[in-house]
Amino acid sequence: MSYLFASFEGWKQYCEANNVELFEAVIEYETVQKGKQEQAIWDGLQHAYGVMKDAVETGLNEEMTSRSGMINNGAKKVYKHPVVVLSPEFQRLISRALAAKEVNSCMGRVVAAPTAGASGILPGTLYTLQEIHELSDRKILEGLLVGAGIALIIEEKASLAGAVGGCQAETGSAAAMAAGAMVYCLGGSIDQIFNAVAITIQCMLGLVCDPVAGLVEVPCVVRNASAAAIANSSAQIALADVSAVIPVDECVEAMGEIGSSMESKYKETAMGGLAATLTGQNISKRVLIQDIEMLPDEDVE
Numbered sequence: 001m002s003y004l005f006a007s008f009e010g011w012k013q014y015c016e017a018n019n020v021e022l023f024e025a026v027i028e029y030e031t032v033q034k035g036k037q038e039q040a041i042w043d044g045l046q047h048a049y050g051v052m053k054d055a056v057e058t059g060l061n062e063e064m065t066s067r068s069g070m071i072n073n074g075a076k077k078v079y080k081h082p083v084v085v086l087s088p089e090f091q092r093l094i095s096r097a098l099a100a101k102e103v104n105s106c107m108g109r110v111v112a113a114p115t116a117g118a119s120g121i122l123p124g125t126l127y128t129l130q131e132i133h134e135l136s137d138r139k140i141l142e143g144l145l146v147g148a149g150i151a152l153i154i155e156e157k158a159s160l161a162g163a164v165g166g167c168q169a170e171t172g173s174a175a176a177m178a179a180g181a182m183v184y185c186l187g188g189s190i191d192q193i194f195n196a197v198a199i200t201i202q203c204m205l206g207l208v209c210d211p212v213a214g215l216v217e218v219p220c221v222v223r224n225a226s227a228a229a230i231a232n233s234s235a236q237i238a239l240a241d242v243s244a245v246i247p248v249d250e251c252v253e254a255m256g257e258i259g260s261s262m263e264s265k266y267k268e269t270a271m272g273g274l275a276a277t278l279t280g281q282n283i284s285k286r287v288l289i290q291d292i293e294m295l296p297d298e299d300v301e
C-alpha cells in the first residue's frame with residue numbers, strides 16, 4: 001500500500017479496486033504500514049475531536065488576549081455581534097474558526113491539523129457542519145480520516161509547512177482537508193470530495209506566510225476564518241458537480257511549484273509582506289523589548 005498516498009488518483013483507484021471507502025483506506029494505511037490498532041485510531045480521533053471542540057468553547061468563553069496584545073478576544077466579539085452579515089450559521093462558523101485559533105495564539109491546547117497555525121479551520125468547519133446537519137460523531141471522525149488522507153498526499157507532493165511552502169501550505173491545506181471532509185460527511189462521491197479539495201487549493205494558491213513579529217497571530221487568526229469560509233464555498237460548489245477543471249493532483253503540484261519558487265521572505269521569516277510593513281516592524285520592536293524586559297537580569301548582561 002505504500003504508493004497509496006502518493007496521489008489522489010492512486011487513492012481513488014485503490015478504493016474502487018478494493019471496494020472500500022476513502023476513510024477505510026486511511027485506516028488500512030495506519031494499521032498495515034504504521035502498525036497501529038484500529039480501535040486506538042478511533043479512540044485517538046475521538047480525543048482529537050474533543051480537543052478541537054474544547055478549543056472552540058475555550059476561545060468563545062475564556063479570556064483570550066495574547067502576550068503581544070495583537071489577539072484580543074476577537075472571536076467572542078464576532079460571535080455576539082448583533083449585525084449578521086450572511087446568516088447566524090455563517091457567523092458561528094467564522095467565530096468558531098477564530099476561537100480555536102485564538103486559543104493557539106494564547107498558548108492553549110489545540111490540535112495541529114495539519115499545523116498549529118491552521119488549528120482553527122477543522123474545528124470551525126466540522127463543529128458547525130455537525131450542528132447544522134445533526135451528524136453523528138462517528139461520521140465526523142470518518143471525515144477527519146478523509147482529511148488526514150488529503151494531508152498525507154499534500155505533504156508528499158508539496159508541503160504542509162509555512163516555512164516551506166508559504167501560508168497556502170498551512171491554511172490552504174487545512175481548508176482543503178476541511179472541504180474534502182465536509183463533502184464526505186454530506187454523502188459526496190470520491191470525485192466530488194477530490195473536486196472540493198482542488199477548488200479549495202485553487203482559491204488558496206500563492207498565499208504567503210508573513211506573520212507579524214514572527215508570532216502566529218496576525219494574519220494567522222483571521223486567515224483561519226477566511227480559510228473556513230473558502231472550505232464551505234468549495235464544498236458547496238463541488239457537491240453541485242461544478243468541475244475544478246484542473247485535476248486535484250495537478251492543483252497540489254502547482255502548490256508545490258509555487259511554494260518552491262516563493263522567496264524566503266514569504267516563508268515564516270517575518271521579513272516580508274505584513275511583517276515588513278511599518279506597523280508590523282514597530283510591533284516587532286515592541287515585542288522584542290517586551291521579551292528583553294522579561295529576561296532575568298543575568299541573561300541581559
Ligand code: SF4
Binds near residue numbers: 117161209210211215
Ligand atoms: S501566516 Fe505563516 S505562521 Fe501564520 S498561519 Fe499562515 S503559514 Fe502559519
